[in-house]
Amino acid sequence: MSEAAFFIDYSRCIGCEACVNACAECDTHRGTSMIHLETIDRRDSVQTAPQICMHCEDPICAQVCPADAIKKTPDGVVQSSLKPRCIGCSNCVLSCPFGVPKYMSGIDQMMKCDMCYDRSSVGKKPMCATVCPSGALTYTSMEEIQRTRQGIPVNSWKFGAEEVKTKVYVMVPREVTRVEIGLVQIHSTPSALPNDPYDVALMLEGME
Amino acid sequence: MQKRIFPTTGSDSAHAMTWGLIAATSLVIGIFVGSRGLRDFDPALVSYAGACVFSAFGLGYRYAMWLRRPPTRLYWYRGWHIFLDRKHFMRNVFHLGRIFWNNIVLQRFIERRSHKRWMAHWFLAWGCLLAGAVTFPLSFGWVRFETSVDNQQIYRAFMFGIPLGSFRLGTWIAELTFNILDVAAVMVLIGVFFALWRRGRDHGAMSVQQFSNDLTPLIMLFAICVTGLFLTVSTHLMHGLYYIFLSQLHAITVILTLLCLPFGKFFHIFQRPAQLGLDFYKRAGAEGPQAKCIRCGQEYGAALQIEDLKTVQAELQIRFQMTDGSHYQDVCPQCRRKNLALTQDALWRSTDMSKRGLL
Numbered sequence: 001m002s003e004a005a006f007f008i009d010y011s012r013c014i015g016c017e018a019c020v021n022a023c024a025e026c027d028t029h030r031g032t033s034m035i036h037l038e039t040i041d042r043r044d045s046v047q048t049a050p051q052i053c054m055h056c057e058d059p060i061c062a063q064v065c066p067a068d069a070i071k072k073t074p075d076g077v078v079q080s081s082l083k084p085r086c087i088g089c090s091n092c093v094l095s096c097p098f099g100v101p102k103y104m105s106g107i108d109q110m111m112k113c114d115m116c117y118d119r120s121s122v123g124k125k126p127m128c129a130t131v132c133p134s135g136a137l138t139y140t141s142m143e144e145i146q147r148t149r150q151g152i153p154v155n156s157w158k159f160g161a162e163e164v165k166t167k168v169y170v171m172v173p174r175e176v177t178r179v180e181i182g183l184v185q186i187h188s189t190p191s192a193l194p195n196d197p198y199d200v201a202l203m204l205e206g207m208e
Numbered sequence: 209m210q211k212r213i214f215p216t217t218g219s220d221s222a223h224a225m226t227w228g229l230i231a232a233t234s235l236v237i238g239i240f241v242g243s244r245g246l247r248d249f250d251p252a253l254v255s256y257a258g259a260c261v262f263s264a265f266g267l268g269y270r271y272a273m274w275l276r277r278p279p280t281r282l283y284w285y286r287g288w289h290i291f292l293d294r295k296h297f298m299r300n301v302f303h304l305g306r307i308f309w310n311n312i313v314l315q316r317f318i319e320r321r322s323h324k325r326w327m328a329h330w331f332l333a334w335g336c337l338l339a340g341a342v343t344f345p346l347s348f349g350w351v352r353f354e355t356s357v358d359n360q361q362i363y364r365a366f367m368f369g370i371p372l373g374s375f376r377l378g379t380w381i382a383e384l385t386f387n388i389l390d391v392a393a394v395m396v397l398i399g400v401f402f403a404l405w406r407r408g409r410d411h412g413a414m415s416v417q418q419f420s421n422d423l424t425p426l427i428m429l430f431a432i433c434v435t436g437l438f439l440t441v442s443t444h445l446m447h448g449l450y451y452i453f454l455s456q457l458h459a460i461t462v463i464l465t466l467l468c469l470p471f472g473k474f475f476h477i478f479q480r481p482a483q484l485g486l487d488f489y490k491r492a493g494a495e496g497p498q499a500k501c502i503r504c505g506q507e508y509g510a511a512l513q514i515e516d517l518k519t520v521q522a523e524l525q526i527r528f529q530m531t532d533g534s535h536y537q538d539v540c541p542q543c544r545r546k547n548l549a550l551t552q553d554a555l556w557r558s559t560d561m562s563k564r565g566l567l
Contacts, residue, residue, distance in 0.1 A: 010549035011556060027412035038545050049549030063524050064517065066279040066486075067479060079416060083321065084476035087483040089490075091279060094509055094517055097528075098548065099541030108317045108483075118415035151556075160536045161527035170552060173559035183503060183534065184550035 002142045006115065006129065007153050008052065009171040012136035015039070015048030019128035019137055026127050027118040029080065034102065034113040035128055050136055052128060053078060053100045053113035054157075055167035061092035061101055061112075069110075076167045077117055081110040097159040097181070145171075154179060216276055224272040231268025232261050235348075243349025244369045255459055256347040259466040266470030271478060278523040280482075282516055287485025290492045300488060307487050312480075328402035332429065335395030342388055343462075353385075390440050393433035400430045425473045431461040489513075501540035503547070508540035 017037060024033040036051040059078045062070035069085035070092060072078050081092070088108035092101040101112040116126035120139075129139035138145065145153055153169030156178040163178075170179060216223070239257060243249040249257075275281050291300050310316045315333065319326035345351040345367070356362035356374065363382060365372040375381045384391075403426055407413050417423065435458035442451045468474055493510025501508050518537050521528060528536035539547070 010552045013549075027410075028415060030412060036542075036545050038542065038549065040546050040549055047549070047553075049545065051545045051548065060526055063526065064279050064520055066277070066283045067482065068274065068277065068280070083325075084473060085479060087480075087486050089283065089486050090509070090513070091517060091520075093541060094514065095521065095526075095537070096541065097536065097544065099544035107321045109321070114416070118411055121415055159528055160530045162536075170548075172552060172555050175559055176555055179551060179555070181536075181547060181551055183530065183532070183539065184547055184554060 004123075004125075004139055004141055005145075005153075006052070006055075006126070006168040007138045007140070007145050007171060008050070008054075008168060009136050009138070009149070009151075010049040011171075012134045013037075013048045013050055014134050014136075015046065016133060018131040018133060019050050022127040022131040023113070023116075026116045028114050028116065029111055032104070032111060034111060036099070050128070050132075051098060051100060052126075052137065052168065053115070054098050054155075054164075055115065057165040057167070060162075060164070061096045064091045064095045065089075066091065073117070073121075075121070077115050077120070078112070079114050079117065080112050083109060086110055097157070097162070097164060145169075150174075152176075157181065216281070220273060220276050223276065224269045227272035228265040228267075228269030232265035235261050235264040239348045239350075242368055246349065248352045248366070248369060249349030250346070250352070253347045255463060256343070256466070257349075259463040260344065260347060263466045263469045266467070267475075267478060270470040270475060274479070279520045282520055283486060283489060284482065286489050286516070287482070290488045291485065303488070303491075304484060307484055311483060311487075322406075324402060324406050328399050328406060330399070331395045332399030332403065335392045335397075335399055336429070338395065339389055339392035342392070387440070389436060393436045396429050397433045400426050400433070421472050425468075428461065428465045428468065432458070432465060435461050499538070501543050502534055502538045503543040504540060506540060508542075514538070 015037065020033045020035045020037050023029075023035045024031055026034075034052075038049050038051065040047040040049060055072075055076060055078045057076070059070060059072065062068075062072070062078065065081070066089060067081075067085045067087045069081040069087075070078065071082065086109045088103060088105075088110065090103045090110070092110050092112075093103045101110045103109075104111050116124075116128075120126055125139040126137075129137045132138070142153070149171055150173075151171045152174050154172050154176060155166045155169045157164045157166065158178055158180045160181075172179060239249065239261075240246060275284055291297075291304070293300070315326060315330055318329050350368055352366050354364055354366070356364055361377050362374050363377060363385075364374040365385075375385065407417055407422065407426075435454060438454045439451065439458060442449055442454055465474075469477075489512075490510075493512045497511040498507040499509050499511045499514040500506065514537060518528075518535065521537065530536055536544075
């Protein structure tokens, strides 16, 4: 049995927010959830998607950090910014192709998912994968994921001309070897819509 | 192709070596001139001064190397450029005073992270700075003390050979002057105690801390303080017992720490003031036009920073240009996250449709 790895399957997310709440229990970022849970197009569907850090092999967040504050552990986990060094510039927040790092203005520091390093470094599952009821976030062996899912896990991405390899895998159809990101437009954008005070979807969109 | 704003030339290590030598040479010249041609230089402190010269070389080298990184270089120059802008210079000076007070003196941003962390850091930082403010000028021969020629009870202080003032032995000012390093040592020990207490009980900190990076600096500071306090104990309570051995032991701990300044955690002392420059950059960005996401149309950052990031990315060979001519950097982080799920969705949909012969 191979070593455990993290697998994400956006299509399985049911938006229960168990991952969001469990994440806040992690000791490395107590009380602050690092998971992003997006409602994709609130007006037209109930589709939701979680986003954890994908832990890039050559993290773009670390490359653009002027303070050299983002480090990767020997086992490939990209950590939150080092507290003594982070100057809160948000370069990482704006550059991460997966939109993961969060700038915490109160403490003037970037924080991000560190795969619950207090747990995963001793062989335990990250909190989100422990509680996810639908398997959208799964921490298991490669053999197990291939045995139980229709698709295959890939960790190769392309954003424009930039190729990115990640420690975390995404589940895709068997024919796919790399996820090429194009810009999938949404049907309606809050800024393009007329200002309607009774439009709840629009109001919630603005609150995100 | 983005244009390079602050290009670099030559090899990184040769450039850094040059700055290291400039820093070390400047210090040697400073010691020579400040001690009036070594007349005020105390030979007993030559090992400390020598370690400082090595440390200055290392710090110059590391800082220059750090500034060679494209994002660091860009922010460093941008920060200075915005600060020195003639139109807002006086406003910037006042703002600098305010953020220096809050961020460097009071260290408020650490207090918001955790009171225990702030307490530890405040005592460590100000204990070390107080000790540094006393020992560096003494080791360089910039400050010296001597008894008055006509009265052995009067002590006189000189800086660069200029008389600063005098005080009588046995007064509170004399006690404070002679024991200022003990005060600094106690402050640092309080900081070390709080830091180790937190690091020994915080499960989060325990999982990510490294012995070399997080604990070694605390151990070194602890060693300096304890061996320094031993000197006072030896003098006042033990009639000078083992004083020479203890002074050599203390010198070794201080010299080792000085040599470690350019490496690991200690280097953040020199990196951290960059935060002040960034504050001006952020302010200029907030006052200028804002970038709008090409997908949702919402504002998501300062246009100044987004354009600078494209320049930095080009220098780092990060190629976010899309095939349709747009730039991925112009998509807000939230839309990027939504886009990932929609892309995966589209992959399943297209595979399903092609299997059913619809594509």
